[in-house]
Amino acid sequence: LDLPINEKLVEICKNLPICTEWPQVVIENCKHEAIFYVLKVNAVDTSKALSAVDPSILVKTQFPMMPNVLTAKILHIFEIDFNLDEKERLVVLSQPFQKDNFVSTQINAVVPFQYLTRFQQQQLVLKNPPLQFETCGHIAHYNLFTPEQFALRNYIGMTTLDQNIKTVILKTQPISNQFRTFEFVLIAGVEKYETTVQQNGFKLKLNLQTCYFNSRLQNEHEQVVEMIKNDPERGFVFDATAGVGPFGIPLALSKINVLMNDLNVESYNYQLENIKLNNCQKYAKCLNQDSFQLIKEVVQNPNQFFDMKCTHIILNLPELSVDFLSSLQNIKCDQRFFIETFTRQKLHFVEDLLVRATAAKKGWDFVFDELKMENQIVEGFGCDVFDIKDLDKDEIRKFQRFYKEFEVQIVRDVGTTKWMVR
Numbered sequence: 001l002d003l004p005i006n007e008k009l010v011e012i013c014k015n016l017p018i019c020t021e022w023p024q025v026v027i028e029n030c031k032h033e034a035i036f037y038v039l040k041v042n043a044v045d046t047s048k049a050l051s052a053v054d055p056s057i058l059v060k061t062q063f064p065m066m067p068n069v070l071t072a073k074i075l076h077i078f079e080i081d082f083n084l085d086e087k088e089r090l091v092v093l094s095q096p097f098q099k100d101n102f103v104s105t106q107i108n109a110v111v112p113f114q115y116l117t118r119f120q121q122q123q124l125v126l127k128n129p130p131l132q133f134e135t136c137g138h139i140a141h142y143n144l145f146t147p148e149q150f151a152l153r154n155y156i157g158m159t160t161l162d163q164n165i166k167t168v169i170l171k172t173q174p175i176s177n178q179f180r181t182f183e184f185v186l187i188a189g190v191e192k193y194e195t196t197v198q199q200n201g202f203k204l205k206l207n208l209q210t211c212y213f214n215s216r217l218q219n220e221h222e223q224v225v226e227m228i229k230n231d232p233e234r235g236f237v238f239d240a241t242a243g244v245g246p247f248g249i250p251l252a253l254s255k256i257n258v259l260m261n262d263l264n265v266e267s268y269n270y271q272l273e274n275i276k277l278n279n280c281q282k283y284a285k286c287l288n289q290d291s292f293q294l295i296k297e298v299v300q301n302p303n304q305f306f307d308m309k310c311t312h313i314i315l316n317l318p319e320l321s322v323d324f325l326s327s328l329q330n331i332k333c334d335q336r337f338f339i340e341t342f343t344r345q346k347l348h349f350v351e352d353l354l355v356r357a358t359a360a361k362k363g364w365d366f367v368f369d370e371l372k373m374e375n376q377i378v379e380g381f382g383c384d385v386f387d388i389k390d391l392d393k394d395e396i397r398k399f400q401r402f403y404k405e406f407e408v409q410i411v412r413d414v415g416t417t418k419w420m421v422r
């Protein structure tokens with residue numbers, strides 16, 4: 001349902017302060033005047049009238065839905081005051097209707113703002129309302145792309161508040177620091193950035209201002225945990241860039257020993273808190289160190305952490321993950337690595353990742369440059385020069401033999417030409 005822009009509301013909303021609830025002036029101007037069409041029918045003719053009407057234009061009936069119109073789309077639920085006598089029924093339609101003796105009458109109805117959906121409320125002031133936002137506990141988080149959306153950000157924020165969403169923020173800068181936190185401003189609700197996220201069977205407490213967390217990685221977290229759970233030769237897991245514990249906590253809850261580490265002391269403090277919150281102290285330990293050094297310690301001297309081998313290492317700091325491998329130059333590793341990284345080379349991301357991983361392990365100064373990559377492939381694997389774009393499956397397999405097992409998965413699309421892979 002396309003709603004026309006309400007110019008008066010647009011002007012009010014451009015100067016709107018950050019709100020925790022709807023101001024009266026907005027409520028009054030947000031009422032939407034809509035045109036509907038009604039069929040007043042005699043009770044006995046109801047069924048006949050309803051079967052004649054195209055269900056897609058049915059808005060509401062004044063009686064329980066009949067089975068033959070169960071597929072009807074309900075566009076609005078709202079109150080219209082009609083004096084119907086006991087034998088009359090009212091059918092509200094979004095378009096005029098005429099068939100047999102049934103002829104609709106136009107009515108002008110006022111739809112109060114609370115009957116509009118969030119998107120419809122935004123349609124009253126924006127030509128292009130934002131299509132999505134992310135949530136982290138009680139916090140909703142927007143990326144806004146157009147000047148129009150930016151000018152009306154506080155209204156967008158206010159329409160987003162509901163029973164679960166109490167704080168709405170707008171990301172102002174791309175993530176660029178090493179702790180992967182982002183700059184944002186409040187656009188609606190309360191200024192409270194500590195929150196608790198309910199994941200599949202466990203809880204994570206965190207502060208979005210000081211720690212990294214991304215709800216969109218939930219699938220990725222679950223997949224890696226599942227793969228580790230299903231590995232019969234499991235020792236302990238080292239999560240080298242653990243954040244607030246989205247891999248570590250579910251692993252520990254599955255009775256798998258896990259060493260979590262994060263350089264950010266805030267994330268480390270939440271790891272400690274989340275271990276208690278989820279009651280998994282027996283299986284989880286955490287540290288606040290630099291994994292560039294710690295990874296070597298864990299590989300060479302695992303028994304200082306748990307009385308067993310370290311069999312799995314998770315590196316999910318995409319900008320630096322493969323670089324951590326440079327700390328393992330000339331060190332024999334037989335762990336299974338889960339390395340997340342970004343690539344712009346969708347078609348041949350396998351070799352991109354292989355070369356980057358190998359280059360990092362061999363200590364090459366890696367520059368993403370195709371010519372250099374060819375040389376690195378030749379130097380690294382001693383094979384002939386070829387155009388890497390033409391790599392076929394057999395050639396990829398040639399590289400893979402340097403790794404016991406090598407799997408590449410796309411984790412998520414980061415942009416139209418950028419992917420996160422593991």
Ligand SMILES: C[S@@+](CC[C@H](N)C(=O)[O-])C[C@H]1O[C@@H](n2cnc3c(N)ncnc32)[C@H](O)[C@@H]1O
Nearest residue numbers: 178179180212241242243262263264290291317
């Ligand atoms: C992309 S976040 C991932 C966090 C967590 N694994 C998750 O999925 O939510 C990467 C984490 O690496 C941490 N980090 C950055 N440099 C580090 C280093 N040298 N050693 C250990 N942790 C580091 C950051 O503080 C951040 O929490």
